[in-house]
Amino acid sequence: xxxxxxxxxxxxxxVIIFWYTKDTTNHITIGFSSDSSSTTGVVSxxxxxxxxxxxxxxxxxxxxxxxxxxxxxxxxxxxxxDPALIPENSSFMGKPISxxxxxxxxxxxxxxxxxxxxxxxxxVTFKNGEKMTRTLYVQAKKFPIYNVGIPxxxxxxxxxxxxxxxxxxxxxxxxxxxxxxxxxxxxxFILPVGNAPVSGTFGEIRKTGSNEIRHLGVDFAPPEGTxxxxxxxxxxxxxGFDSIYGNMVIIDHGxxxxxxxxxxxxxxxxxxxxxxxxxxxxxxxxxxYSTGEHLHFSIKINSISVDPLRFISVLK
Numbered sequence: 001x002x003x004x005x006x007x008x009x010x011x012x013x014x015v016i017i018f019w020y021t022k023d024t025t026n027h028i029t030i031g032f033s034s035d036s037s038s039t040t041g042v043v044s045x046x047x048x049x050x051x052x053x054x055x056x057x058x059x060x061x062x063x064x065x066x067x068x069x070x071x072x073x074x075x076x077x078x079x080x081x082d083p084a085l086i087p088e089n090s091s092f093m094g095k096p097i098s099x100x101x102x103x104x105x106x107x108x109x110x111x112x113x114x115x116x117x118x119x120x121x122x123x124v125t126f127k128n129g130e131k132m133t134r135t136l137y138v139q140a141k142k143f144p145i146y147n148v149g150i151p152x153x154x155x156x157x158x159x160x161x162x163x164x165x166x167x168x169x170x171x172x173x174x175x176x177x178x179x180x181x182x183x184x185x186x187x188x189f190i191l192p193v194g195n196a197p198v199s200g201t202f203g204e205i206r207k208t209g210s211n212e213i214r215h216l217g218v219d220f221a222p223p224e225g226t227x228x229x230x231x232x233x234x235x236x237x238x239x240g241f242d243s244i245y246g247n248m249v250i251i252d253h254g255x256x257x258x259x260x261x262x263x264x265x266x267x268x269x270x271x272x273x274x275x276x277x278x279x280x281x282x283x284x285x286x287x288x289y290s291t292g293e294h295l296h297f298s299i300k301i302n303s304i305s306v307d308p309l310r311f312i313s314v315l316k
Contacts, residue, residue, distance in 0.1 A: 065134065066314055072117065072141045073203050073307040075299075075314050076110040078124070090124040092136075095302060098255045100183040109257060109311075111304035112138055114203055114214065143203040150208060151291055154243075158209035161289065164244055165213070175237050175250055176258055176303045183254040185232040188315040190277060192229050192261060192297055193284065196222035199294055202307040216305035217260065217298035220284075228282040228295055231259045231312075236273040236281075245296075246288025249281050256303070262296035263287050 066077040080087065080099070083106055087099045092110050099108045110122065117140045124132040150161055200219030205212050234251040237258070241247050246263040253259065265285025269275060286293040299308045 063132065065136075068134070069137050069139060070112045071139045072112060072114045073305070073310065074112045075301065075306045075311045076112065076136065077314050078108045078110060078122070080106040082106075085130070086127045087124050088127055092122045093120050097302065098179070098181075100255045102183070102186070109255075109301045110136075111301035111306045112136075113304045114141075114143075141203065143205055144201070145205045145207060145212075148206040148208055148213075148291065151289070154289060158211050161208060161244075162211050162213075168242060168244055172250075173303065176300050178237070178252060179256050180235075180252055180254045184234045184274075185253050185257075185277070187232070187277065189231045189259070189299075189312045190229070191220075191312065192231050192259075193220045193222045193226055193295055196220040196226065196295075198309075199292075200296075202305075202309070217262070217296045218308050220295045220297065221293070222284055222295065224284070224293060226284045226295075227280045228261055228264060228284060230275045230277055230279045230281050231297075231299075232277045234259070234275060236269050236271050236275060239267050239269050239271050239273075239281075242288060244289045246290060247282060247285060248288075251275065251281075256301060258300040259308075260296075260298040260300065262298070263290040263294060265293075 062081040064079045064081070067074070070076050078097075083101065083104065085106070087106065087108075090097050090099065090108070093113075093116060097108050097110055099106050101107075117138045120136050120138055122134045122136055126132075150156055150158065154161070156164065197220065198218060199221040200215055200217075202215065202218050204215045206215055207213075228249075230251060232251075232253050234253040236249060237252045238248065238250040247265065247267045249261045249264070249267055249269060251259045251261075261282060263285055264282035264287065267282045269281045275281060284293060284295045290296075297308050299306050299311045301311075
């Protein structure tokens with residue numbers, strides 16, 4: 001009987017430990033906030049995704065979602081802790097998502113667009129045939145509305161401005177559609193003008209006449225003459241003057257991650273240049289569709305605009 005009892009213990013103890021670990025790491029309490037309110041809730045963190053095969057539950061790659069309850073404009077980070085597993089055919093909201101190595105793991109930036117709320121499905125299929133499916137609940141966010149005029153120096157009516165924005169969006173879409181498989185960065189992103197005060201928030205709606213323009217970046221108002229720094233390593237894909245965006249720079253950081261810097265006084269880089277994080281790329285200015293000296297800073301992931309402040313904070 002002692003021999004049998006010992007065998008039962010050896011088998012049973014790992015089972016008890018496993019479920020205890022799963023219960024304690026699978027649910028954590030976090031705080032999340034928006035521009036208008038702050039709440040605290042329970043977020044289910046899927047650190048141990050499961051795969052059902054033949055009515056059995058199979059433990060697959062350990063993973064972690066930064067949150068399962070993002071807001072519009074957020075960036076969700078999915079981390080796979082087993083570099084030996086190679087994701088493929090992965091998607092969120094029907095769009096492919098990219099994975100890349102980062103700090104010894106494999107991660108993916110999942111952009112949450114404005115305008116799509118509620119339950120959204122994330123699917124990851126690995127080369128070994130395993131599949132992970134998770135549901136993210138996207139929360140609606142309230143965005144402020146402001147009336148903004150058009151600077152006289154632009155010489156445009158509101159309808160002409162809207163048409164010009166649409167035309168220039170086509171060029172931007174071509175640049176942002178580039179999918180560089182190489183990852184140029186290996187550390188968290190930084191703010192391009194340090195801790196300068198924010199003068200315009202992500203997602204706010206700016207009314208010009210009867211037209212509404214969504215502000216898909218963050219505006220900073222640093223002192224005049226402040227140098228603009230590259231948020232991270234990358235390759236310059238656009239550098240020069242644009243009638244709406246003023247003197248601007250677009251940096252490709254690899255794996256469909258881009259940063260944009262608009263309305264600068266001057267630009268100090270050229271297309272094709274390789275830049276390092278913190279390298280000067282221009283000077284804050286008041287060019288293009290701008291009513292005062294500032295820097296507009298945007299982050300695009302898979303051609304989707306995300307809140308730069310939240311994107312930077314999620315990797316810290």
